[in-house]
Amino acid sequence: MNPVRKKRLFIILAILAGVGIAVALALSALQQNINLFYTPSQIAAGEAPQGTRIRAGGLVEQGSVERSSDSLGVSFRVTDGASTVTIRYQGILPDLFREGQGIVALGRVNEQGVLVADEVLAKHDENYMPPEVSQALEKSGMMKHYEGGKQEYQQ
Amino acid sequence: MNFSSFADFIAMGNHGLYVWTSYGISLAVLLLNAALPLLARRRYLQEEARRLRREEMK
Amino acid sequence: MNWTWFHKLGSPKWFYEISGRWLPWLAWAALLLIAVGTVWGLAFAPQDYQQGNSFRIIYIHVPAAFLAQSIYVMLAVAGLVGLVWKMKLADVALQQAAPIGAWMTFIALLTGAVWGKPTWGAWWVWDARLTSMLILLFLYFGVIALGQAISNRDSAAKACAVLSIVGVVNIPIIKYSVEWWNTLHQPATFKVTEKPAMPVEMWLPLLVMVIGFYCFFAAVLLMRMRLEVLRREARSSWVKSEIRTLVGKDA
Numbered sequence: 001m002n003p004v005r006k007k008r009l010f011i012i013l014a015i016l017a018g019v020g021i022a023v024a025l026a027l028s029a030l031q032q033n034i035n036l037f038y039t040p041s042q043i044a045a046g047e048a049p050q051g052t053r054i055r056a057g058g059l060v061e062q063g064s065v066e067r068s069s070d071s072l073g074v075s076f077r078v079t080d081g082a083s084t085v086t087i088r089y090q091g092i093l094p095d096l097f098r099e100g101q102g103i104v105a106l107g108r109v110n111e112q113g114v115l116v117a118d119e120v121l122a123k124h125d126e127n128y129m130p131p132e133v134s135q136a137l138e139k140s141g142m143m144k145h146y147e148g149g150k151q152e153y154q155q
Numbered sequence: 156m157n158f159s160s161f162a163d164f165i166a167m168g169n170h171g172l173y174v175w176t177s178y179g180i181s182l183a184v185l186l187l188n189a190a191l192p193l194l195a196r197r198r199y200l201q202e203e204a205r206r207l208r209r210e211e212m213k
Numbered sequence: 214m215n216w217t218w219f220h221k222l223g224s225p226k227w228f229y230e231i232s233g234r235w236l237p238w239l240a241w242a243a244l245l246l247i248a249v250g251t252v253w254g255l256a257f258a259p260q261d262y263q264q265g266n267s268f269r270i271i272y273i274h275v276p277a278a279f280l281a282q283s284i285y286v287m288l289a290v291a292g293l294v295g296l297v298w299k300m301k302l303a304d305v306a307l308q309q310a311a312p313i314g315a316w317m318t319f320i321a322l323l324t325g326a327v328w329g330k331p332t333w334g335a336w337w338v339w340d341a342r343l344t345s346m347l348i349l350l351f352l353y354f355g356v357i358a359l360g361q362a363i364s365n366r367d368s369a370a371k372a373c374a375v376l377s378i379v380g381v382v383n384i385p386i387i388k389y390s391v392e393w394w395n396t397l398h399q400p401a402t403f404k405v406t407e408k409p410a411m412p413v414e415m416w417l418p419l420l421v422m423v424i425g426f427y428c429f430f431a432a433v434l435l436m437r438m439r440l441e442v443l444r445r446e447a448r449s450s451w452v453k454s455e456i457r458t459l460v461g462k463d464a
Binding site: 187 | 432
Binding site for chain 3: 001005008009012015016019020023027031034035036037038039057093094095096104119120121122123124125126127128129130131132133134135
């Protein structure tokens with residue numbers, strides 16, 4: 001490579017490195033704003049702003065779902081392994097909503113520390129499998145082995 | 156085959172609308188991407204042919 | 214190191230000859246692989262235990278998203294080669310790949326939205342993955358607009374190259390967004406270092422589709438580049454004789 005080209009290459013790589021560092025700094029400064037949701041631990045630690053609409057994300061705790069008998073109202077707890085948050089919601093839940101499933105709820109936290117949600121989204125993990133395989137795994141108790149993708153809630 | 160009947164295949168377990176719109180639009184976009192350069196090439200060659208004929212007449 | 218092959222690559226005539234030989238193979242491979250992958254993914258692959266049949270959208274969504282990001286990296290590499298080595302063919306490749314990349318990003322975003330509705334319960338969420346992918350689409354629009362707005366060919370090539378190189382910073386952000394931040398989008402199913410998080414009867418058709426999409430991109434890119442080379446080199450004697458034979462065949 002001749003010196004002129006080498007110089008041009010270095011200038012371009014230097015520009016790229018500069019832009020990269022600037023973007024990295026900006027993103028790390030915005031870290032909290034880029035997160036789509038707060039985990040129950042963050043809410044318990046008071047990191048989530050109060051009185052405004054926030055998103056809370058976590059796994060729906062086993063056995064915590066209580067459906068109202070006369071309306072679409074439902075209440076459940078989400079957990080990240082350390083803390084839990086109770087969520088109340090009126091409306092139709094997504095198909096994927098079930099106990100043990102990751103969800104993200106949008107709403108306000110009231111005085112009792114209950115998140116009154118007006119939108120509930122289901123989050124799924126990166127594992128895909130045919131129904132027969134998942135049934136076989138359930139039976140042999142190996143399902144937990146495949147749920148590594150849900151560890152991200154357990155920070 | 157994962158489906159027992161053709162109707163099942165079309166219905167996609169009541170997700171038919173989502174699956175078929177995704178595949179339909181994507182296929183249309185792929186065809187468009189393949190067709191555009193072919194048409195552009197034909198148009199360009201037609202223009203060139205006309206230009207060459209004009210030059211020959213002079 | 215011997216750089217002659219590299220400079221040969223920059224010769225439009227050599228490119229035109231070699232690409233003419235590759236094009237039919239790539240086109241047929243793309244057609245065959247995408248046809249096989251589509252039928253396999255739609256009819257024969259098993260459904261997902263949670264999402265049922267809406268999971269089949271993965272067979273377009275993932276290949277399009279892979280390609281959208283790969284094409285942008287290719288733009289940046291072409292931009293770098295164009296700026297450092299002043300290779301004219303690099304600018305041809307950059308200009309002609311950008312619209313294909315934009316279309317692939319569009320497919321990825323659209324199929325993602327259609328897939329998100331039944332699975333997540335929303336068409337669109339402003340999480341880091343979706344937002345950075347939307348930025349990628351705007352970067353493509355920027356490159357295309359810049360290339361068309363500047364009438365001087367050399368200045369347009371330089372501007373597009375710089376934008377492509379700077380914009381490549383977005384690619385690692387897209388890739389790692391699902392790990393760095395809390396997102397609604399799940400982490401990658403395919404990782405280079407691990408085996409895929411799905412059984413073989415699910416990922417094999419996906420692999421066929423991914424290879425098919427790459428062949429499709431290569432074939433369309435070569436078609437576009439060949440036409441652009443004919444246009445830009447219209448004054449050279451080899452293009453004049455090539456056009457004469459092509460026109461003779463068509464007339």
